[in-house]
Amino acid sequence: xTNIVEASKLKKHYGDLQAVxxxxxxxxxxxxxxxxGPNGAGKxxxxxxxxxxxxxxxxTATVAGFDLVKQPGEIKKRIxxxxxxxxxxxxxxxxxxxxxxxxxxGLRGKELTARAQWALELVGLADRAKDAIHTYSGGMKRxxxxxxxxxxxxxxxxxxxxxxxxxxxxxxxxxxxxxxxxREGLTILYTTHYMxxxxxxxxxxxxxxxxxxxxxxxxxxxxxxxxxxxxHIGLSGKGDAVAESARALPAVKSIRRIDGKMEIEAHRAxxxxxxxxxxxxxxxxxxxxxxxxxxxxxxxxxxxxxxTLRD
Amino acid sequence: xxHQILSITFKDLKVLSKDHGGMITLFLMPAMFILVMTNALxxxxxxxxxxxxxLLVVNNDTGELAAExxxxxxTVDGLAIExxxxxxxxxxxxxEGLIGDGDRRVAIIFPADFSDRxxxxxxxxxxxxxxxxxxxxxxxxxxxxGPVQGAVQGYILRVASYAQAPTQIGAxxxxxxxxxxxxxxxxxKQIGQAFVERLNNGGGLAGSVTDSxxxxxxxxxxxxxxxxxxxxxxxxxxxxxxxxxxxxxxxxGISILREKQEGTFRRLLIxxxxxxxxxxxxxxPYYLVxxxxxxxxxxxxxxxxxxxxxxxxxxxVVITLAASAASTGLGLLIAAVGRTPExxxxxxxxxVITLAAxxxxxxxxxxxxxxxxxxxxxSPHAWALAGYxxxxxxxxxxxxxxxxxGALLIFAAAFxxxxxxxxxxx
Ligand SMILES: Nc1ncnc2c1ncn2[C@@H]1O[C@H](COP(=O)(O)OP(=O)(O)OP(=O)(O)O)[C@@H](O)[C@H]1O
Ligand SMILES: [Mg+2]
Numbered sequence: 001x002t003n004i005v006e007a008s009k010l011k012k013h014y015g016d017l018q019a020v021x022x023x024x025x026x027x028x029x030x031x032x033x034x035x036x037g038p039n040g041a042g043k044x045x046x047x048x049x050x051x052x053x054x055x056x057x058x059x060t061a062t063v064a065g066f067d068l069v070k071q072p073g074e075i076k077k078r079i080x081x082x083x084x085x086x087x088x089x090x091x092x093x094x095x096x097x098x099x100x101x102x103x104x105x106g107l108r109g110k111e112l113t114a115r116a117q118w119a120l121e122l123v124g125l126a127d128r129a130k131d132a133i134h135t136y137s138g139g140m141k142r143x144x145x146x147x148x149x150x151x152x153x154x155x156x157x158x159x160x161x162x163x164x165x166x167x168x169x170x171x172x173x174x175x176x177x178x179x180x181x182x183r184e185g186l187t188i189l190y191t192t193h194y195m196x197x198x199x200x201x202x203x204x205x206x207x208x209x210x211x212x213x214x215x216x217x218x219x220x221x222x223x224x225x226x227x228x229x230x231x232h233i234g235l236s237g238k239g240d241a242v243a244e245s246a247r248a249l250p251a252v253k254s255i256r257r258i259d260g261k262m263e264i265e266a267h268r269a270x271x272x273x274x275x276x277x278x279x280x281x282x283x284x285x286x287x288x289x290x291x292x293x294x295x296x297x298x299x300x301x302x303x304x305x306x307x308t309l310r311d
Numbered sequence: 312x313x314h315q316i317l318s319i320t321f322k323d324l325k326v327l328s329k330d331h332g333g334m335i336t337l338f339l340m341p342a343m344f345i346l347v348m349t350n351a352l353x354x355x356x357x358x359x360x361x362x363x364x365x366l367l368v369v370n371n372d373t374g375e376l377a378a379e380x381x382x383x384x385x386t387v388d389g390l391a392i393e394x395x396x397x398x399x400x401x402x403x404x405x406x407e408g409l410i411g412d413g414d415r416r417v418a419i420i421f422p423a424d425f426s427d428r429x430x431x432x433x434x435x436x437x438x439x440x441x442x443x444x445x446x447x448x449x450x451x452x453x454x455x456x457g458p459v460q461g462a463v464q465g466y467i468l469r470v471a472s473y474a475q476a477p478t479q480i481g482a483x484x485x486x487x488x489x490x491x492x493x494x495x496x497x498x499x500k501q502i503g504q505a506f507v508e509r510l511n512n513g514g515g516l517a518g519s520v521t522d523s524x525x526x527x528x529x530x531x532x533x534x535x536x537x538x539x540x541x542x543x544x545x546x547x548x549x550x551x552x553x554x555x556x557x558x559x560x561x562x563x564g565i566s567i568l569r570e571k572q573e574g575t576f577r578r579l580l581i582x583x584x585x586x587x588x589x590x591x592x593x594x595x596p597y598y599l600v601x602x603x604x605x606x607x608x609x610x611x612x613x614x615x616x617x618x619x620x621x622x623x624x625x626x627x628v629v630i631t632l633a634a635s636a637a638s639t640g641l642g643l644l645i646a647a648v649g650r651t652p653e654x655x656x657x658x659x660x661x662x663v664i665t666l667a668a669x670x671x672x673x674x675x676x677x678x679x680x681x682x683x684x685x686x687x688x689x690s691p692h693a694w695a696l697a698g699y700x701x702x703x704x705x706x707x708x709x710x711x712x713x714x715x716x717g718a719l720l721i722f723a724a725a726f727x728x729x730x731x732x733x734x735x736x737x
Contacts, residue, residue: 052581053580053581073583076581076582077583079581081577081578081581083574083578085573085574086573086574087573087575087577087578088573088575089322089326089573089575090573091326091329091330092322092325092326092329100318100322101578101582103315104318104319104582104584105582105583106314106315106583132329
């Protein structure tokens with residue numbers, strides 16, 4: 001399996017602000033690759049570099065085998081970008097929008113009409129094709145926004161938070177289309193800050209925060225890396241003593257103190273919980289709160305950064 | 312590349328056609344201005360026949376020529392000749408009083424020796440010329456005085472030339488006789504005498520001159536040029552057409568910024584389109600709209616106000632092409648320096664209206680004080696309007712408006728230069 005994108009030490013600085021601080025990753029041909037991270041993590045900036053909109057401050061990358069800086073023209077032909085914000089002409093109809101963007105890629109005549117019709121049917125809006133975009137619901141606009149990136153049969157599609165502000169119906173339509181397009185051979189780079197989306201759709205996920213990739217693996221491997229699970233225990237006093245003793249327990253993998261709470265990474269969650277509570281009892285420490293975190297990507301992010309995805 | 316340019320052009324025309332604000336600004340607003348202003352101001356750019364200008368005439372001439380010139384002037388549609396006031400024959404004092412009181416604005420005075428001097432000068436070019444005095448209210452605008460002065464001078468000169476003709480022709484034949492071979496001299500002299508006799512007996516001088524087998528071309532002296540001024544339609548139709556044409560700068564500027572804001576510009580930037588194609592595709596539709604604007608407004612001028620387009624439509628096309636280059640250049644410049652569509656909406660309206668006012672669209676520049684006339688040169692409107700009026704009012708051709716077209720292209724080059732330099736694609 002070859003890599004359709006290879007990025008090496010990719011950096012982007014806006015003045016003093018380091019939006020992307022040197023990322024390395026590869027996207028395999030045919031996979032759905034996720035970029036999961038909170039606001040300002042640098043997802044859009046990375047996508048902009050890969051789609052030749054922004055010149056990297058340093059580092060290199062290839063897309064479909066072409067160099068980002070030296071062969072932007074070749075790359076442009078082979079990528080589709082669905083920008084985070086709607087990028088459509090609101091007063092024109094959906095079909096006019098799609099045919100225009102298709103024609104920019106050199107499609108014309110019957111082929112152009114056919115591709116626009118195909119894209120309209122794909123997103124389920126063929127019956128609204130004649131209506132002006134500004135009469136569409138938010139979710140419908142998003143679907144047309146995606147359709148506009150597909151007309152020229154790209155090899156890889158960059159989707160930048162395609163489900164922001166979308167109703168459940170459109171969301172499902174988008175999910176199904178992403179899966180279907182991928183089945184038909186399209187490689188997809190899917191950017192989101194919803195961990196459920198990354199978990200459901202992506203073959204592999206890069207978790208990004210503050211301009212860095214802090215973890216990269218399949219969703220399952222990332223979740224499994226949490227081991228048996230994460231337990232948060234709040235204690236009033238004697239926290240240091242409890243942590244000290246608990247660290248030696250066989251079911252406990254590691255212990256961290258966060259904001260007066262104790263975060264326990266366990267090999268086996270239930271066994272760890274019982275034995276840590278025993279330690280607390282023995283040392284006469286009061287347990288004020290107790291939480292067993294579900295093993296998911298949100299928890300992985302929390303564990304890696306100490307923050308939630310939507311801080 | 313051409314395919315892409317045309318795609319963008321076609322798309323922008325479609326977007327514009329759905330932009331009611333833009334359509335009103337570009338088409339309805341100038342059309343309304345033309346309609347309203349041409350009608351409202353039709354009195355002050357008095358068209359000759361419907362509102363003749365009163366002209367006081369004081370005739371002190373002891374000969375016949377002044378009366379002949381006056382008779383000719385009475386045939387001019389735009390002039391109402393007055394030789395008496397309240398039953399009294401006019402005198403210089405009376406005329407000065409009437410002008411001083413503001414009852415009349417202009418008078419001409421023929422001196423007692425008017426005929427004598429003209430005839431004497433025909434025989435002896437060193438004898439003094441006759442002097443006709445023009446009395447004018449200094450407050451009378453050039454657009455009123457200009458045509459009156461032109462007509463009066465023209466008619467007087469014609470009468471004078473015709474009166475001199477027989478004497479001069481006679482003298483010419485005498486000269487020829489003197490230089491001829493001795494045996495032909497009497498014959499030449501005889502022909503000359505017969506010719507002069509026919510001229511003098513023929514009654515109306517003008518008629519006999521043109522009836523005669525010899526055609527005389529009578530030219531006015533070089534420095535005597537009748538400067539023509541526009542009537543209301545000739546001022547307002549091209550003026551407000553340009554007003555609308557330069558508003559394209561606002562519509563174009565907003566359109567570019569809106570594309571940037573709405574992200575469609577990004578979509579175009581990641582597509583395999585060269586930046587040049589992108590810019591050309593973005594400018595071409597508005598350039599075409601400019602041409603349509605001019606065609607429609609001028610057609611309306613011709614149909615509604617019977618405006619003449621002069622003798623050289625090509626010259627109008629040349630000005631239009633150059634003016635549109637300047638207006639779209641200005642639009643790109645506005646897009647390059649503006650931050651948001653809302654901001655440039657207001658700023659560009661102010662700029663475009665100011666340039667129009669300074670350029671003589673609203674108030675003709677020839678009624679402006681001299682420093683304002685000079686200042687108007689900074690406005691592309693002024694050059695374009697001057698070009699149009701050279702063709703429409705003065706009947707000049709393409710070669711005569713090249714300076715104006717050149718000035719407009721310099722404006723265009725400057726606007727484009729700064730715009731491309733300042734333009735940010737991202
Ligand atoms: N044009 C710019 N000029 C200066 N700073 C910028 C610019 N674009 C982005 N940034 C900064 O770069 C950082 C990363 O932004 P980016 O848009 O890549 O984040 P993101 O991960 O896409 O966030 P979100 O989930 O909110 O879309 C942010 O701190 C942002 O403020
Ligand atoms: Mg983003």
